[in-house]
Amino acid sequence: MxxxxxxxxxxxxxxxxxxxxxxxxxxxxxxxxxxxxxxxxxxxxxxxxxxxxxxxxxxxxxxxxxxxxxxxxxxxxxxxxxxxxxxxxxxxxxxxxxxxxxxxxxxxxxxxxxxxxxxxHFCESTGGWLREQAAAEGWQVGRADWLSPVFGGADSPYTASPWRREKGALWDVGPHALSVLLPLLGPVAEVTAARGGTGDTVHLVLRHTSGASSSCTLTHSVTPAAAGVTAEVRGAPGVAQLPVRDEAxxxxxxxxxxxxxxxxxxxxxxxxxARFAQTVTSLLHEAQQQLPTA
Missing domain, CATH: 3.40.50.720 (NAD(P)-binding Rossmann-like Domain)
Structure with a gap:
């Protein structure tokens, strides 16, 4: 092609x-x-x-x-x-x-x-984990936290990105968090957003139509020593934690x-x-509308 x-x-x-x-x-x-x-x-x-x-x-x-x-x-x-x-x-x-x-x-x-x-979804380790958990039933609660140092002192080629500077972690790493939670816990009925912490840090609470709930902490403003990605779901199958993304x-x-x-x-x-991506954009936009503009 x-x-x-x-x-x-x-x-x-x-x-x-x-x-x-x-x-x-x-x-x-x-x-x-x-x-x-x-x-x-x-x-x-x-x-x-x-x-x-x-x-x-x-x-x-x-x-x-x-x-x-x-x-x-x-x-x-x-x-x-x-x-x-x-x-x-x-x-x-x-x-x-x-x-x-x-x-x-x-x-x-x-x-x-x-x-x-x-x-x-396309990394071998994390993509396989997502497919495995999506096949299970009974997940009740989840979280997905993306703590990035792009604005917190990391030597990153993305620090100077104008759109990331304008939109922050909500729009840059928020899609990653939602891409984990939505396939496992189902569509979202309600999203609540609040700022808190350093820089562009945003917290989300999601109520899913399945009855499940989940939360996210999203930031580009932690120091390199505090950076990390964690996600997990809990329910009838037990506890499942997202493995480390282990490839370039x-x-x-x-x-x-x-x-x-x-x-x-x-x-x-x-x-x-495209429709899944549209859903993610709509949820992030709804969250953005709840955040203070200054």
């Missing part, structure tokens, strides 16, 4: 690009970015060609992988779907319900495949490519499709 890569930042350079270039069933047809110099440099490193004209890249591709800020990603994903390109998107697909709904409707209208890269994101992204190829070949949608 011929893929185009949209984006030239650290995520595109370290994850999307290498995984696409290495995949035996993918031809990386080109790279498009908003600035010509980094576009040309990344295309050269990946052994492909840069595109200045986005529609020309769509014409040269069967699919696109998008590594751009969410509210740039969403309208470009709609354009790509309208051009007949399958979509390999990143979370969150958008930060407005309208943007996420537009992507989902475009996918369905065009009949293209769509997979959204919720990383934990590029390896997980390779499985996301496989998932899109399979979805296109079989016509069967993936759990991490």
């Amino acid at each position: 011929k893929f185009g890569l949209l984006g030239t930042g650290p995520w595109a350079e370290r994850t999307h690009g290498p995984a696409l270039a290495a995949h035996q069933d993918v031809e990386l047809a080109g790279v498009w970015g908003r600035r010509p110099e980094p576009t040309g440099a990344l295309a050269q490193r990946l052994g492909t060609r840069p595109y200045a004209d986005l529609d020309a890249l769509f014409d040269a591709c069967d699919a696109v992988a998008v590594a751009l800020p969410p509210d740039i990603q969403a309208p470009l994903a709609v354009r790509a779907a309208n051009a007949g390109c399958h979509l390999l998107l990143d979370k969150p697909v958008a930060t407005t319900p309208e943007g996420a709904r537009g992507v989902a409707e475009a996918v369905e209208r065009a009949g293209v495949g769509c997979v959204v890269f919720f990383t934990l 994101p590029a390896a997980s992204f390779g499985r996301a490519i496989e998932a899109l190829l399979t979805a296109v070949r079989t016509g069967e949608g993936h759990l991490c499709g």
Whole structure:
């Protein structure tokens, strides 16, 4: 399948690009970015060609992988779907319900495949754990805490990211937390959000339609020594704890490519499709509306 890569930042350079270039069933047809110099440099490193004209890249591709800020990603994903390109998107697909709904409707209208890269679902260890727990019944309570030092002193290429600075951990790691809790505890009837702690720290409490409840603590503002990811569910099957994600994101992204190829070949949608991503965006937006603006 011929893929185009949209984006030239650290995520595109370290994850999307290498995984696409290495995949035996993918031809990386080109790279498009908003600035010509980094576009040309990344295309050269990946052994492909840069595109200045986005529609020309769509014409040269069967699919696109998008590594751009969410509210740039969403309208470009709609354009790509309208051009007949399958979509390999990143979370969150958008930060407005309208943007996420537009992507989902475009996918369905065009009949293209769509997979959204919720990383934990495509890592071998964590993805297997999620599938195993989803097959069990009787989970009653859960939690998912993402404590990141991106703004807390870590040497990270994502510290200077303008959209992460603006939107904070709620929108950057919140999708990861929800991607664990929703498949295991079911749809959410009510979300309550509050700020608390250092920097961009946000706490969520979720009431699920199944009767279960869950909570999240999300932050980019802890020190490196305090960083960590923990998630667990408890109920009739006992206690199940999320294992450590033990592989590089590029390896997980390779499985996301496989998932899109399979979805296109079989016509069967993936759990991490556009409608699931729309649900995640809607919940995060509802939480955002409850938080103080200053």
